[in-house]
Amino acid sequence: MTRRIVVLSPTGAVTRDLDLSWAADGRVDLVLPRGAAAPAAVSAHHVDLRLGGVGAAVRRLLWGSAAGRTVFRLTPWDGGRRLWRAVRRDPAISELLRNADLVVAAERDGLFTAWKSVRRTPAQACVYGLPAAAAHAAATEERNRR
Amino acid sequence: MTTERRDEVSEERAPHLLYVAWGYPPARSGGVYRALATANAFAERGWRVTVLTAERDVFVTGTGIDPTLEPLIDERISVVRLPFSSPAYDVDISRWSYARAAAPEIWATLRNRRDLRRFPERGYGGWREPLERAALELHANDPVDLVVATANPHVDFLAGHRLHTDHGVPYVMDYRDAWQLDVFSGRRLSAPGSAIDQWERRLVESAHEVWFVNEPILDWHRALYPNAAARMHVVANGFEAAFAERLPPVRAGRETGLRLGYIGTISSHVPVEALLAGWRLARERSELLARSELELYGYLDHSGIPNQSVVDAIRDNAEHGVRHLGPVGKATISDTYARLDALLLVLGTGKYVTSGKVFEYAATGIPIASIHDPGNAASDVLRDSPVWFPTPGLGPDEVATTLERAAEAALAQTDDDRRAAQRWASQFERSRQLAPRLAALERAVARNGGSR
Structure with missing residues (x-):
């Protein structure tokens, strides 16, 4: 059974509908932007992902077109990179990621941090999306039963 | 392989x-x-x-x-x-x-x-x-x-x-x-x-x-x-023949409040905002709807990642009796229909759009409020239905009026009415x-x- 699960939701998009039935009795830690509400069943960890003045101005400038969004995503202000920096600054979340059995990037901006985490701790599983997390948990449970 | x-x-x-x-x-x-x-x-x-x-x-x-x-x-x-x-x-x-x-x-x-x-x-x-x-x-x-x-x-x-x-x-x-x-x-x-x-x-x-x-x-x-x-x-x-074996009867206890429901994937094409704006207005105008609930069933997009604008819209309308109750298995979907008193056919606009769910909706015999462009191909399917309430447009007033009409029909529907609507829809098996x-x-x- 998967015991320690970290779910990365840097926009807070999944919190309201977070179905954690697949996690069974595993411990779930949810990384969220500051101010986002979390379901009662999880431990929430909030990080500051706000864009500074320059980043916000660049975003406003580029976000209107597909090409502009692509360029913005290559800058240090990209949501994925901002999350990674915030996580590195937070020893408690860094520790959680190091000890996790499963890291879930629930949305796009969680991908880079999840990838960095699995590079540091190759034994952990690391998936994109909650359906994939549920499938992984089910497969792990099945393996443990056998 | x-x-x-x-x-x-x-x-x-x-x-x-x-x-x-x-x-x-x-x-x-x-x-x-x-x-x-x-x-x-x-x-x-x-x-x-x-x-x-x-x-x-x-x-x-x-x-x-x-x-x-x-x-x-x-x-x-x-x-x-x-x-x-x-x-x-x-x-x-x-x-x-x-x-x-x-x-x-x-x-x-x-x-x-x-x-x-x-x-x-x-x-x-x-x-x-x-x-x-x-x-x-x-x-x-x-x-x-x-x-x-x-x-x-x-x-x-x-x-x-x-x-x-x-x-x-x-x-x-x-x-x-x-x-x-x-x-x-x-x-x-x-x-x-x-x-x-x-x-x-x-x-x-x-x-x-x-x-x-x-x-x-x-x-x-x-x-x-x-x-x-x-x-x-x-x-x-x-609709599947097996579905027709478990068609829902009229629900008891409707006078204390109705349940209006949408069942299906809520993709970016589904005009959720228009539905919810109409719903809020309808609740202000109708005592019946003010004590009713709007239930949404289904994934919040085609992929595993929920559509953020829909997530936000549902959250912002929770105080107005709007609830998202997640996906429903096809084989157990009859139980979900049995909970509902009126169905909301909320579709993207397009004269080529029928959707698969329109046939199953029709089969239930439950009153249907169509919240989509009147020119959609889905209108051709339901045009002769005895329990169809199409909105003339997607403005809040038009949607609200449609919801009120469907709700009144849902409250008044008898078992005989329901069975007649189900018989009409049997052509879509x-x-x-x-x-x-x-x-x-x-x-x-x-x-x-x-x-x-």
Whole structure:
């Protein structure tokens, strides 16, 4: 059974509908932007992902077109990179990621941090999306039963 | 390639159908019901059916599944699952490169460009080779009499095209939507002479039959391919016969408050904001609706990642009695309908849009409030229904009035009214849509000297 699960939701998009039935009795830690509400069943960890003045101005400038969004995503202000920096600054979340059995990037901006985490701790599983997390948990449970 | 052989004893003289559907149970996508029903219908009529589909993990980890669908596959069908790889469905991040993790959009663009060289369909072009190879192998081992493929993805059509080109096997193209037509805007999606245009022309020209889900989509294609007009047919969607065995009765206790419900995937095309604006206004104007609830069932997008704008809209309307209750398994959907007193048919705009759920909605006999453009093809299905309440437009006042009318009908509906509406809708049972085409295909295969 998967015991320690970290779910990365840097926009807070999944919190309201977070179905954690697949996690069974595993411990779930949810990384969220500051101010986002979390379901009662999880431990929430909030990080500051706000864009500074320059980043916000660049975003406003580029976000209107597909090409502009692509360029913005290559800058240090990209949501994925901002999350990674915030996580590195937070020893408690860094520790959680190091000890996790499963890291879930629930949305796009969680991908880079999840990838960095699995590079540091190759034994952990690391998936994109909650359906994939549920499938992984089910497969792990099945393996443990056998 | 893995094969799930459902029946060891096969009828040697029965014709062999190769049915191709990328999305097949346990997939949860909308088109999966049509695929499931079509393959089952052939098996029930005595065909030996082999289904070519994508490997199970694609759905388990990529899109989410409906586990209640797999047991509904006819036991006589052999299911062959092929490896499938696409950026959208490869969710194991530990296998990703730095470039993919750091710049997923650019990585996916480059990968898609490579796939598009194989077949011009983003995300699916790479499946062409495994699909064609598997079809040729199957035909070599057990000759195929007919191929039916359902799209999208349109790469599904290539198995039949390859067997036709190499071995003269006839094939049927079953379009659930369209390839070159945006069914929402009515706009043509690819330029004349483009790779997609050339491929579709080639496929349609040599197809034995081409199926569409409604007349407007067929008309559009008839104009594009007049030489194939005689081979084009409407095979509308429908509700499953098993669903009709458990139709919901009128719910007791409605006077204390109604439950209005939407069941289906809530994609970005679904006008949720218009529905909720109308709902809030209706609750201000109607005491009945003020004590009622609006229940939304289904995934909040086609992929596993919820649509943020829908998530926000539902959250912001929780105080107005709006609840999202998650997806419903197809096999247990009758229980959900039994909870509801009025149904909300909330669809994207487009005269080519029917949706599959309209038939199931109709079958229940529950009053239906249509919250979509009146010109949608779905209106043609429901026009004569005794329990249909279409909105004249998507403004808050129009939607609110429609909801009030549907709610009053829901409160007043008797058991006799419900049964009458259910009898009216029995015309939409799926086997009635498929039967004429299956009979015609059996005659054609027999003429061609098929096994039957």
